[in-house]
Amino acid sequence: MTRARAVAAIAAVVVAGACSVEKLPPIRMVHRGTGAPRRAVVLPTECAPSETATRAEDPRAWCKGIEAIVAGELAFHGVELVDLAKLPAGERTRHVVAVSSQINGASSERREVTVTGPTYSDVDMWTQRAALDALGVDTLVRVRAARLPTWPIRTLALVRMVRPSDASLIAASVCELEVSRVDGETETIERATRCALQGIAP
Amino acid sequence: MLDTGRSGAGSQSRAVCAYRSAVRWPLLISLATACAPLSPPRAIITVGAAGGPPRNAVLALPTTCETTESILCEPATYYQGTGGAAHRPVNDFAAQIEPIVRLKLELAGYTLVDARTLRLSTIERTETTIASQRRGGAVSDAATTRLGDAPSVAGLAPADRAAAAQSLGLAGELSSTLRISRDGAGLGARIRFALVLELRALPGGTVLWTARCSDLEEDPEGTARLVANCAGDGVLAWRAPDAVIGGVP
Numbered sequence: 107m108t109r110a111r112a113v114a115a116i117a118a119v120v121v122a123g124a125c126s127v128e129k130l131p132p133i134r135m136v137h138r139g140t141g142a143p144r145r146a147v148v149l150p151t152e153c154a155p156s157e158t159a160t161r162a163e164d165p166r167a168w169c170k171g172i173e174a175i176v177a178g179e180l181a182f183h184g185v186e187l188v189d190l191a192k193l194p195a196g197e198r199t200r201h202v203v204a205v206s207s208q209i210n211g212a213s214s215e216r217r218e219v220t221v222t223g224p225t226y227s228d229v230d231m232w233t234q235r236a237a238l239d240a241l242g243v244d245t246l247v248r249v250r251a252a253r254l255p256t257w258p259i260r261t262l263a264l265v266r267m268v269r270p271s272d273a274s275l276i277a278a279s280v281c282e283l284e285v286s287r288v289d290g291e292t293e294t295i296e297r298a299t300r301c302a303l304q305g306i307a308p
Numbered sequence: 309m310l311d312t313g314r315s316g317a318g319s320q321s322r323a324v325c326a327y328r329s330a331v332r333w334p335l336l337i338s339l340a341t342a343c344a345p346l347s348p349p350r351a352i353i354t355v356g357a358a359g360g361p362p363r364n365a366v367l368a369l370p371t372t373c374e375t376t377e378s379i380l381c382e383p384a385t386y387y388q389g390t391g392g393a394a395h396r397p398v399n400d401f402a403a404q405i406e407p408i409v410r411l412k413l414e415l416a417g418y419t420l421v422d423a424r425t426l427r428l429s430t431i432e433r434t435e436t437t438i439a440s441q442r443r444g445g446a447v448s449d450a451a452t453t454r455l456g457d458a459p460s461v462a463g464l465a466p467a468d469r470a471a472a473a474q475s476l477g478l479a480g481e482l483s484s485t486l487r488i489s490r491d492g493a494g495l496g497a498r499i500r501f502a503l504v505l506e507l508r509a510l511p512g513g514t515v516l517w518t519a520r521c522s523d524l525e526e527d528p529e530g531t532a533r534l535v536a537n538c539a540g541d542g543v544l545a546w547r548a549p550d551a552v553i554g555g556v557p
Binding site for chain 2: 135137152153154155195212213214215216217218219220221222223224225228229230231232233235248250251252254255256262264266268272273275278280
């Protein structure tokens, strides 16, 4: 009985181990266009929803850190990054309400600051196009990621850089990882993105 | 089947062997099929008379779902009574299809611009930060951002949409349609998912190519991803065969 249990335990460990083994090394493919990025805007990552998220969770939370990884890598290689969501498109209004109170010798403070007005990420498409020219942005970076329903499962990440004026390619890199069901979605997408980035590092 | 040859015990041994075989063979077959990949669906590409356009920026329209039974377009329908609905947050198949299709098409050389992200007017942004400190305690901060709403190119009529796309220099318009139907008559008939991608030139609306892939539904979201991957791979194999990972050089 003990021997049978030991065999069963070993078999379970072998099966679990087999499931967690990465089947193939990452496969990366790079396409190069012309030029190099100097000043770039990183567009929001587009990814397939998580397969494991519950109704209470954001199904795209798993890929939200990807833009930061891409921005960090590009900045490290000397590319200047422009965040359109932080650049005011015009004059904005700022409303400050500060309240101080003292009750029984104990003081409390509350300060509420409200800023109203659009940034360049909120403007209409024609204004945004003109703003990219005015800001000297020469590169748009887009990351796309998905887990493919193949057998075995694969995680794919694409990092693509194009010129905003005519959508001509600067560079594109895709990396495909063969993963198992026990690998976390966030972990594999980060690995795939870092792998793709290595192919287009300026 | 084994026969022990022992008289008296023969029929009992045969019965045991038959039982063991009955248990073992399905197990072995199950294991064997689990290790073998299923035959994947195939994409069919139809190229229009004008052929493929130069690899340029195209407007990507939201994926639509067409069916004769409207409930089939809602993923939650497939999980009713299975207890799986709590883990299915996606409320339309477009969310499963679009990321995969767009990834593959961009790999094939197209630059896709989502029609929903092209605003026709500027939206209002309100950022609020509240800092408070009570009775000498730690300062707590809370920040919220509220964004207004504005119509996008996706909501325009086809002619206006084409004009708006052209004003940004977009050379084509990509539509994506998931068609769900029953493979046969009656409610017991299996459900088939078919994804049709169509690229039209701007201006004019000439069909440049159509990609179609279909498969029987096994797991609704998985099948949606599968046909998306299949149709995308079809375009990829045609437009940029060198970009097919794992393809024969």
